[in-house]
Amino acid sequence: MIFVEVKTRSEGQWSRPAAAVNARKRNLICQAAMDYLKQLNFPKCQVRFDIVEVLLNDDELISEVRHLPNAFSMPEPYRY
Numbered sequence: 001m002i003f004v005e006v007k008t009r010s011e012g013q014w015s016r017p018a019a020a021v022n023a024r025k026r027n028l029i030c031q032a033a034m035d036y037l038k039q040l041n042f043p044k045c046q047v048r049f050d051i052v053e054v055l056l057n058d059d060e061l062i063s064e065v066r067h068l069p070n071a072f073s074m075p076e077p078y079r080y
Contacts, residue, residue, distance in 0.1 A: 001045050003033045005071075008054040011063060017053040018068055023075075030074045049073065 005025070007017030021029075029049065037043070051071040055064040 001037075001043075002048045002050055003029060004050045004052055005029055006052045006054065008056060010056050010060075011058070017055070018051045018071065021051055021071070026072050027075065033074075047074070 005021055007020050009015075009017040009020075026049075033047065033049070037047070048070050049072050051068040053064070053066040053068065054062060055066075057063040
């Protein structure tokens with residue numbers, strides 16, 4: 001099962017969108033993933049966390065989309 005965080009930024013900003021997925025955000029995503037897996041009665045499957053970056057140009061049109069597979073894993077105390 002793949003959980004995906006999509007982040008959007010304008011090209012002129014200093015950091016890549018994935019940089020916004022800090023430790024606090026990763027923990028919240030993992031907590032949400034565990035809540036969802038609990039609703040499914042913890043199926044036997046592998047879990048992966050990806051990030052998709054969307055960069056916008058000045059006209060707010062998409063100029064780049066980057067997929068970062070397996071961008072992070074579940075930190076302690078979460079394990080699946």
